Amino acid sequence: MPKSLYEPLRDLGIPKHAGDQMYSKSIEDYLKAIYLLSRNGKPISTSEIAEHFKIAPASVTEMMKKLAKKGYVTYSPYRGVHLTHKGFQVAEKVTRKHRLLERFLHDILRIRGDKVHSEACAMEHALSDEAEESLCRFLKHPDRCPDDEKTIPACDLPFSTCEECIELHKKDLEESGRREHVPVSINQLKEGARGRISFIRGGRKVLQRLSDMGLTPGTEVTVVKSAPFHGPLEILVRGSRLALGRGMTEMIFVEAEKA
Amino acid sequence: MTKKKLIIALAGNANVGKSVVFNYLTGLHQHIGNWPGKTVERAEGTLSFKDYTIDIVDLPGIYSLSTYSLEELVSRKYIAVERPDLVINVVDASVLERNLFFTLQLIELETPMIVALNQMDIAKRKGIEIDAEKLERLLGVPVVSTVATKGTGIYELLERAVEVIEKGQTTRREVKYGEEVEERIARINKMLQGIEFYYPQRYVAVKLLEGDEEIAREVDRLMPRAVEAAKKLADEIENLHGHPCSTVITSERYEAAGRVARQAQKLVPPVRLTTEERLHNLTTHKFAGYIIMILSLLLIFYSIFTFGNYSSEILNNLLERLQPLSTGVFGTGIVGNLVWGGVAEGLIAGVTVALPYIMPFYIVLYFLEDSGYLSRIAFLMDNAMHKIGLHGKAFIPMMLGYGCNVPACLGCRIMETQRERTLAAFVTTLVPCAARTVIILGLVGRFVGIQWALVLYVFDLFVIFVLGRLAFRILPGEPSALIMEMADYRMPQLKTVLKETWFRLTEFIKIAFPLIIVGSLVIKAADVSGLLNPVANLLSPITVAWLGLPVVTGVTLIFGVLRKELSLILLAALLAPAGLQSLTPVQMVVFTLVAMFYMPCVATISVLVREFGRKKALYMTLFEIAFAIILGGVALRLLTLFT
Numbered sequence: 045m046p047k048s049l050y051e052p053l054r055d056l057g058i059p060k061h062a063g064d065q066m067y068s069k070s071i072e073d074y075l076k077a078i079y080l081l082s083r084n085g086k087p088i089s090t091s092e093i094a095e096h097f098k099i100a101p102a103s104v105t106e107m108m109k110k111l112a113k114k115g116y117v118t119y120s121p122y123r124g125v126h127l128t129h130k131g132f133q134v135a136e137k138v139t140r141k142h143r144l145l146e147r148f149l150h151d152i153l154r155i156r157g158d159k160v161h162s163e164a165c166a167m168e169h170a171l172s173d174e175a176e177e178s179l180c181r182f183l184k185h186p187d188r189c190p191d192d193e194k195t196i197p198a199c200d201l202p203f204s205t206c207e208e209c210i211e212l213h214k215k216d217l218e219e220s221g222r223r224e225h226v227p228v229s230i231n232q233l234k235e236g237a238r239g240r241i242s243f244i245r246g247g248r249k250v251l252q253r254l255s256d257m258g259l260t261p262g263t264e265v266t267v268v269k270s271a272p273f274h275g276p277l278e279i280l281v282r283g284s285r286l287a288l289g290r291g292m293t294e295m296i297f298v299e300a301e302k303a
Numbered sequence: 304m305t306k307k308k309l310i311i312a313l314a315g316n317a318n319v320g321k322s323v324v325f326n327y328l329t330g331l332h333q334h335i336g337n338w339p340g341k342t343v344e345r346a347e348g349t350l351s352f353k354d355y356t357i358d359i360v361d362l363p364g365i366y367s368l369s370t371y372s373l374e375e376l377v378s379r380k381y382i383a384v385e386r387p388d389l390v391i392n393v394v395d396a397s398v399l400e401r402n403l404f405f406t407l408q409l410i411e412l413e414t415p416m417i418v419a420l421n422q423m424d425i426a427k428r429k430g431i432e433i434d435a436e437k438l439e440r441l442l443g444v445p446v447v448s449t450v451a452t453k454g455t456g457i458y459e460l461l462e463r464a465v466e467v468i469e470k471g472q473t474t475r476r477e478v479k480y481g482e483e484v485e486e487r488i489a490r491i492n493k494m495l496q497g498i499e500f501y502y503p504q505r506y507v508a509v510k511l512l513e514g515d516e517e518i519a520r521e522v523d524r525l526m527p528r529a530v531e532a533a534k535k536l537a538d539e540i541e542n543l544h545g546h547p548c549s550t551v552i553t554s555e556r557y558e559a560a561g562r563v564a565r566q567a568q569k570l571v572p573p574v575r576l577t578t579e580e581r582l583h584n585l586t587t588h589k590f591a592g593y594i595i596m597i598l599s600l601l602l603i604f605y606s607i608f609t610f611g612n613y614s615s616e617i618l619n620n621l622l623e624r625l626q627p628l629s630t631g632v633f634g635t636g637i638v639g640n641l642v643w644g645g646v647a648e649g650l651i652a653g654v655t656v657a658l659p660y661i662m663p664f665y666i667v668l669y670f671l672e673d674s675g676y677l678s679r680i681a682f683l684m685d686n687a688m689h690k691i692g693l694h695g696k697a698f699i700p701m702m703l704g705y706g707c708n709v710p711a712c713l714g715c716r717i718m719e720t721q722r723e724r725t726l727a728a729f730v731t732t733l734v735p736c737a738a739r740t741v742i743i744l745g746l747v748g749r750f751v752g753i754q755w756a757l758v759l760y761v762f763d764l765f766v767i768f769v770l771g772r773l774a775f776r777i778l779p780g781e782p783s784a785l786i787m788e789m790a791d792y793r794m795p796q797l798k799t800v801l802k803e804t805w806f807r808l809t810e811f812i813k814i815a816f817p818l819i820i821v822g823s824l825v826i827k828a829a830d831v832s833g834l835l836n837p838v839a840n841l842l843s844p845i846t847v848a849w850l851g852l853p854v855v856t857g858v859t860l861i862f863g864v865l866r867k868e869l870s871l872i873l874l875a876a877l878l879a880p881a882g883l884q885s886l887t888p889v890q891m892v893v894f895t896l897v898a899m900f901y902m903p904c905v906a907t908i909s910v911l912v913r914e915f916g917r918k919k920a921l922y923m924t925l926f927e928i929a930f931a932i933i934l935g936g937v938a939l940r941l942l943t944l945f946t
Binding site: 248249250251252253254255256257258260261262263269271272273274275276278282283284285286287288289290291292 | 561685
């Protein structure tokens with residue numbers, strides 16, 4: 045493995061020689077970076093990734109080939125890198141853990157602002173799924189991370205609201221099983237894509253309003269277009285055309301239909 | 304023989320052509336007021352039909368009868384408590400499923416009702432064919448196809464309405480929920496046995512399961528046991544289905560609506576895009592949409608201002624000719640002075656704003672609203688408005704504010720919550736209206752340079768941004784995001800537009816005129832009794848020492864409260880013979896800045912009082928006075944530094 049691959053890890057103060065476990069960490073870091081860098085599911089170039097990690101593009105290319113072989117990304121030298129479904133799920137999971145940890149470090153441990161991000165980067169790979177769920181409940185299901193107000197991706201438990209999770213909190217979560225696909229927030233769908241609502245975040249009032257307008261779990265929605273500058277989303281639901289503000293679209297999670 | 308009286312209510316979603324039906328039914332015999340104690344509009348009209356005098360009550364356009372908004376609560380209470388003889392549910396045939404969701408809720412309320420299946424023409428163009436007879440069988444209530452814009456089916460609608468009232472309604476089909484829900488409804492029903500409600504028993508049971516707060520409160524007084532039990536049963540459903548009970552019930556109700564819709568309608572997908580569709584795509588396009596919006600807004604404002612300026616002057620000259628008549632009757636003494644200079648001048652001030660500016664403004668506004676374009680503007684501007692904690696719809700009153708703050712503040716009712724209405728109204732009062740534009744262009748634009756006038760406009764946007772954000776932080780409560788229907792474009796109906804305009808105009812006159820006239824009289828009285836100059840001198844520490852303006856500006860700013868451009872007209876008169884040119888450029892800019900922000904005019908203040916109460920109106924006014932004074936003084940010092 046090229047030496048420069050360890051650069052991002054060295055930044056975090058992690059020793060170099062840790063074998064296989066280390067390898068999985070850097071995969072997660074790469075997938076996360078691709079996830080964050082690519083907008084609206086468009087492919088990104090290796091040089092963008094190289095710039096992000098401040099390493100040589102050549103080493104990124106090599107890593108991408110490896111990731112492609114493992115089925116996490118599709119990669120071609122001219123079109124760039126694109127996350128596969130598998131890669132996307134890993135990236136969402138790590139991002140979710142990262143942002144939940146940020147909330148924890150920031151709100152509960154009151155770690156200094158600039159340290160929050162790097163601490164979370166180091167911890168995210170070690171956090172188990174069980175711990176992640178408990179953390180989410182403990183933090184009362186936060187929506188956004190503290191430093192740049194980004195949305196925390198949804199969990200992969202089969203609930204339609206966070207209240208259900210709170211209700212069931214005493215029961216063994218293993219019983220309720222897991223989703224086959226991690227739902228994505230509706231604003232991550234491409235224009236013209238369809239999805240089925242699986243999960244809505246937010247309080248009673250918002251939930252009531254959305255369901256009154258026909259947005260109930262299980263309903264099929266089509267994204268028509270999104271207004272520029274991160275404006276509202278135009279969607280079709282039950283034969284009517286709705287405009288949904290950005291903040292709202294981050295709270296509605298859908299299972300994307302395969303095109 | 305006296306005719307029997309009937310009351311019929313119109314209910315339905317927004318954008319279904321309800322107001323067109325209302326206009327068709329009632330013609331000119333209408334009046335618009337407020338629901339007692341609420342800032343929710345209530346339109347009423349009467350008509351004669353056969354042996355009856357029928358009162359038509361137009362309920363607000365809503366999507367559900369839950370209690371999310373004031374409109375929904377008011378409508379539900381009206382239907383359940385005041386019990387109209389019949390409800391006509393106006394339904395948009397082109398969005399049947401969502402409309403039937405509301406129909407099913409009305410059926411659950413067990414009110415006598417019929418359905419007006421409206422906009423059949425639009426549905427047909429979208430490739431939707433609806434079998435009205437089948438729909439009638441499925442719903443168990445009479446269904447009449449109508450095209451209200453052409454008047455088709457309205458007579459039959461009335462006939463069926465009267466028939467239902469005379470014979471009574473027996474055939475309605477209840478909404479059947481899933482087994483788990485039905486079983487629990489039955490159990491709550493048993494507990495509620497023997498208690499009298501104005502809501503039907505089954506409805507109360509369903510709403511208790513849904514966790515409806517209003518109904519839970521009512522039941523709690525009579526049978527707290529039932530509320531407790533309902534909570535437990537709702538939890539059971541939640542555990543069974545994995546969704547909150549209210550979501551389960553809403554989902555199942557939507558499923559029922561969808562089933563009815565699918566059975567009653569045939570879909571023939573249109574081969575090519577309809578004109579409406581293409582227009583929609585164009586006006587919400589990421590580049591073209593903004594260009595079209597900016598161009599059409601500029602065109603609208605330009606033409607309204609040109610027309611307003613021109614006709615306002617003619618009207619003013621015409622009315623001023625009445626002065627000899629007044630002096631002939633009341634003489635030129637104190638009484639004559641007060642009558643002409645106070646009452647008549649106040650009236651003229653009002654008339655020359657209302658007719659030339661506000662009337663065309665309303666016509667254009669309702670034209671845009673009825674066509675559906677306003678919702679597209681809200682869509683495009685949502686993100687920008689979020690920067691000051693509001694959502695896209697708030698852009699509409701703000702835009703109106705450039706014409707006149709009075710209709711703009713009334714227009715803040717389109718916001719969903721009281722907090723957002725207040726916030727939107729506050730921001731709106733900072734928008735330079737037509738009168739302030741007269742000052743900006745007539746003083747700074749004319750004597751200092753048009754680029755400086757533009758700077759003032761940009762600065763105004765900056766102030767709106769900063770103060771808007773500040774108010775957003777200070778006012779308690781959660782910001783709410785945009786959820787808005789974008790109904791298909793349609794041709795606005797001139798009759799409806801003119802009628803809306805007429806009602807708004809009379810509303811404006813009722814609100815604004817008394818205050819303008821009283822204010823004018825008070826100021827004239829102060830003038831006659833020689834109080835004005837002492838007051839101006841009293842203000843001189845502010846006007847002269849702090850703002851660096853001539854003493855007379857104290858007087859003109861007082862007059863400006865009536866109508867902002869008066870302050871400029873009067874200033875020109877008081878500075879004669881040297882005129883406005885005797886002011887330095889810095890003084891001009893400072894004066895204009897103060898005039899822009901120093902307080903809303905009396906008419907706007909009266910709207911603020913009506914919509915938000917005395918306290919909030921007072922706070923806003925006081926804040927703006929203080930803000931304008933501070934701003935003017937700071938501007939003076941900064942500007943003199945650079946010149």
